[in-house]
Amino acid sequence: MSLKWATELDIPTIIHKHGKPITLPHLLSALNLPPSKTWVVPRFMRFLVYHGLFAIVRVHDYDDKEEEKEAYALTPTSELLVEGTNHCLTPFVKCHLHDREMFGAGLRMGEWIRGEERSVLETAFGVGFWDLIHQSNPGRMSVFNEGMASDSQMVNLALKDCKSVFEGIESVVDVGGGNGATAKIICEAFPELKFIVFDLPPVVADLRGSHNLTYVGGDMFQSIPQAHAVLLKEYIG
Ligand SMILES: C[S@@+](CC[C@H](N)C(=O)[O-])C[C@H]1O[C@@H](n2cnc3c(N)ncnc32)[C@H](O)[C@@H]1O
Incomplete structure (x- = not known):
């Protein structure tokens, strides 16, 4: 619930736009909450710091260079929650x-x-x-x-360093491939690859493929289309 709260208030993006770790008063002023609710913010932030969503660092006070204050910084986890990036989760x-x-x-x-x-x-x-x-x-x-x-945008990051994974493969079936977001990224990187997105009929019913991308509806527990490689990403039973 605290994670939901932080993303609804866009706190990762606020810290990112601030350009450096943000002190509580600056965070509160960016959030513009009713005064009766501001006490909640340090409590929730402390909880999220404990869970690695944010970090508390010491910074010099903006006005008084001598004085050190605590400020909230992004961690690798909350970097992934900054809006407007191509890896925003x-x-x-x-x-x-x-x-x-x-x-x-x-x-x-x-x-x-x-x-x-x-x-x-x-x-x-x-x-x-x-x-x-x-x-x-x-x-x-x-x-x-x-x-x-x-989540599929993360495949972009993976493809940067792991292109060799698809070398020598002529066809892939993405089982439970959803609306094909992962497939489109891979198809663009490998235009020669024949790619099938296989998912339940209602998911793929209205989706249109392209020259190397085909959507097929069905139940993976009955059968799946044949291909050189099977991709299973984020399948929760
Ligand atoms: C967690 S989603 C993952 C979607 C996609 N692989 C991704 O990473 O974005 C799991 C997908 O499996 C599909 N699915 C669930 N049961 C299935 C079944 N019996 N046969 C085929 N697809 C199924 C769901 O419709 C859903 O799109």
């Missing part, structure tokens, strides 16, 4: 933390552990995760896909 955080109903299901763990359902979502909603994402609420699917797509 904020949509990924949002897709996991935005859904009140799904969170509410967590309150039924005791009931789930005594029952026969495979997941606590089945206990709460009568259907599993993918049915819930794809069928019950169209908004859920787009938030989820955006989250996955933002």
